[in-house]
Amino acid sequence: MKKLSMMILVMGLVVLALAGCGGKKAEDTAAGNSGSASGKKIIVGIDDKFAPMGFRDDNNEIVGFDIDYARAAGEQMGREMVFQPIDWKSKESELKSGRIDLIWNGYTINEDRKTKVLFTKPYLRNSQVVAVLNKSDVTKLSDLEGKEVGLQSLSSAADALDGSELKSKVKVSEYADNVLALSDLKNGRTAAVVIDEIVIKYYMSKEHETFKLLDEVLSPEEYGIGVKQGNEELLNELQAALDELNKNGKAAEISVKWFGEDKVLK
Template identity: 40%
Template sequence: MNLKNLFKKGLIITMIGTLAIGMVACGSDKNKIKTLDKDEIVLGFDDTFVPMGFKGNDGNYTGFDIELSEAVGKKLNKKITFQPIDWTMKESELKNGNIDLIWNGYSVTEDRKKEVDFSKSYLKNRQVIITLANSNISSKEDLKGKKVAAQDQSSAIDAIGDYKDNFKELVTFSTNDEALRDLEAGRSDAVVADEILSRYYINLKGETKYKVLSDDFGDEEYAVGIRKGDKEFLDAFNKAYEEVVADGTASEISKKWFGEDIIQK
């Protein structure tokens, strides 16, 4: 190969390399989404999570978190669009820009703090143990050798932790509703789930059918997941939430769904 051809080949390789670097740089910039610049904010949620966010009988999305998000959206002067997602993929959906918020009874955990930035907490919660009313299970200790159900990739799984080694089996479902139906059918002995969801579900189905144990798998707090590093939007979001609390809107929404004001101030 002569010198002229070598020079041409080298030039082509250099151009390809420069183009590739430019494409990577553009991709990196594209991933740096500034949510505050958007007119429409996409909220990702599990649309079976009663009473936080779910599809009502009229086909529209409703629930405590849905109404609270709309109130915060007004303060931000942003339209909130609701996007049902696979709950096991929630952090990936946020990172990839498919959604802008994870807001659906999203419990704060140390592992999740590595993946998302959390807003101010707005509700306190517990991971409770639910059984059928006629069950002989009366404590966490009684779960040894039993089949326990929970939602896959939920904070209930995190809360149970290594205690699952005491169970006969920990079976997971894509939704809490499926886990509770498994309990109703007698295939599982107990369910570990968010207290807020569980109390609402039991109230609908009949309180005489279930019992919630005094033992639990720990206290938690609900907050909103925001893209990691988007501090400008995080600060604006927290300010808007504080305004919704201060003007009494959050309290009214809480009373509508829970019969009392359980908002964290």
Template identity: 45%
Template sequence: MRKIFSILVTFFIVLVMLSGCGTSKTKSPKDDSLSRIKEKGKIIVGLDDNFPPMGFRDKNNEIAGFDIDLAKEAAKRMGLNVEFKPVEWDGIILSLKNKDIDVIWNGLTITDKRKEAIGFTDAYLKNKQIIVVLSGSDIKTKKDLGGKIVGVQMGSSSEEALESDKETLKTLKQVRKYSNNTEALLDLKSGRLQAVVVDEVVGRYYISKMPNVYKILKEDFGAEEYGVGFRKEDKSFGQALDEALKAIKQDGTAEKLSKKWFGESIIEK
């Protein structure tokens, strides 16, 4: 009888232990992203530092721009410093996943494809993909792009928008891909391209600097919104960042920054 009782007790203990192991396996990992970044004391922002007016090098070789000012303001409200780290744009999501950076904050378009890989804050800026040509060009519509060489930034939403328009894409002579928009627009100016598809905020910035060189077509490749990208698992940090951005929009600070860089408010309410 004692032997049977001993066997039953042992069986019960093993059962409890196995049950505990099963529970630990299904338990989701703790999200300590906000406390981890607060402990570090700063947010590392990944960006393309040749993307005016969102983030670029000024005449003193300092990183400046709308997103730079916005990131500094958000970090300040979260009690953190901010470090800006230039990264090749076509590999920036990998840099985020590898934890080389904490966020992608540089005119990052919210797309379904990107949502599969990373998390996003709510949209903070409106944008669209415009077509820029030389001021004297006879190109007036998308149809006029047939047989022409068109430039885009590699890995950008401009590239994605152009490739999504299959009807226009199949008529093009060639699509040239560049590491940044500055190179593409310089090639357009020199005649090596006939058009560039680019974010409106970038295109209008360049045109304001050289109003007699470029012009924007009336047709575009669709509207979009900008958000800040973060790792999907960093939910507590992403939520805190979103709250800071909402406060910046609500008290009018974001609108002031928009007018400073774009001459008007293009903030997403």
């Protein structure tokens, strides 16, 4: 009888132990499910030296038009936007690898990029322009013949110059970002910089007597947001959020904050 009682006791302990393991597994699963809230995060690849679209302020905080616009879209989608500074030369590779979910920082739509990413509808117009120092005697593109011209490597500025007759007439210096390109221009190491009009006008608003623009425009263009090929679900979700920001006036509000006017394409 004692043996039977002992066997029943042992079996009961085994059952309790198994139940405990099952409970632990259930807790782990529940924890995993609650952790899946992180799946709501969207990693946004940016160039953090691309004012006024996305850049670091005096407190080293990432700010800009695209930053505010992305956050507003995230709120509309019920998703958290996480901004990841990347090497802009590797932006499409970063997207393809899954390290980022979006390319969103003054990203120009062009035919080559359309073969690599999915694009939202255009949301801003821009042009590639040529900036020189205000004191420069360069007044037109032909004045740059034989001179050194700076630009951001693997950028729309580089594409615009490549498609221009000017390319064969100048020496080109490539930089990791526009800040370095403009720094060399100010130091007299280059005669001009090919750059986004939206970007240089921001710097001109801060440094009123430093730069001027040549009248000739190299390339008109439009900005869009890049999504990984095959991820139409995210593309459609994002586009619906952007459309709603246009309807409710939030996009215009953000544009006025950064540009002083509503520049967002409807």
